[in-house]
Amino acid sequence: MSAAGDVAARATAGFRQRYGAEPAGRWAAPGRVNLIGEHTDYNDGFVLPFALPLRTVVAAALADDGRWSVWSELDDEPVEFGPAGADEPGRVDGWAAYVAGVVWALRAAGHDVPGARLAVASDVPVGSGLSSSAAIEAAVLAALVDLGGLDLPADRWPRLAQRAENDYVGAPTGIMDQSAVIRGRSGHALFLDCRTEEVEQIPFDLDAAGLAMLVVDSRAPHRHADGEYAARRKSCERAAKALGVAALRDVATADLDAALARLDDPETRRRVRHVVTEDQRVLDTVELLRAGRIRDIGPLLTASHASMRDDFEITVPEIDTAVEAALAAGAYGARMTGGGFGGCVLALVDADAADAVAAAVAAAYADRGFTAPHTLPVLPAGGATRLD
Ligand code: GAF
Secondary structure, X not given: OOOHHHHHHHHHHHHHHHHOOOOOEEEEEEEEEEXXXXXXXXXXXXXXXXXXXXXXXXXXXXXXXXXXXXXXXOOOOOEEEOOOOOOOOOOOOOOHHHHHHHHHHHHHOOOOOOOXXXXXXXXXXXXOOOOHHHHHHHHHXXXXXXXXXXXXXXXXXXXXXXXXXXXXXXXXXXXXXXXXHHHOOOOEEEEEEOOOOOEEEEEOOOHHHOEEEEEEEOXXXXXXXXXXXXXXXXXXXHHHHHHOOOOHHHOOHHHHHHHHHOOOOHHXXXXXHHHHHHHHHHHHHHHHHHOOOOHHHHHHHHHHHHHHHHOOOOOOXXXXXXXXXXXXXXXXXXXXXXXXXXXXXXXXXXXHHHHXXXXXXXXXXXXXXXXXXXXXXXXXXXXXXXXX
């Protein structure tokens, strides 16, 4: 993994090589992890993600022909689409669909998007559950808004990027990832109410507390992740309907048992219990962080993991192994982060224990014959921005 400077240099070099010209500027957006609040966003609930120091950079310039051309390190040749009006969902697929989706969502919202040439480089690993898709959406959005002089304040970007992902790419995600990578702030976790889109920046100074947050990339192959995600979402929506509420966020913790008693299906009961208890864990985590008690959030992280494993049923053996090994090696708390069925684990550890915890996870993996995990310590970084 390289420093942000390198990724920006790669985007510029790619632009020069593909288009034989200088970019007009460079825009960056990060990946994210979610500290707590999983599968609560599309239930109108609460989440607490933070942006990562790993970034996607887009070097870009206006194009006179009113078309869009985008090159990425993932491919040899640029993908071209447009002109305006010829960009309906389904026209572009693969990684470039996230770019075409942003153009389409902007146009659908009535913005006059300028044709552009773009070159994309990224340090956000693809397929690790760190939101490489939200990163490319946000970086491209930032570039097009600036290049086109569009009147679009950044607090409206997450919904547009989500629209690109939902209605162009076809992934029925919530609004957490786009919000984290756009509205995240260095040194803070983003407390987001997904119904009102109100945010509060919660100080999260791991260094000052002598702590580290490890991100363990489980390297687990994503097994049926898309279909299972959509199934969880449907199940939550059905449950809300059965309970007569707009979304599961409207089931208060105090009313959970009564709500569960009204549901016949044990699986649906487990799904509801996860979402309602997870919302409460987010609120409890925020309270502790407001009081500066970072270590004390550990048990909430671990409880969140147990709920995802037993009630929402979205973990896999590699992920559970990483969580158990981190806890056994002294982590204050550990949990899977992101949509599930693979992806990454977070472990909150004393800074001076980080290496030992990482080694313990690697040893547990070796024992089980799993592909060796990648582990790196992370700090909350800033959201989407223009670099130069
Ligand atoms: C994925 C989705 F994109 C988010 O919207 C969210 O639902 C998350 O899974 C689970 O919390 O990252």
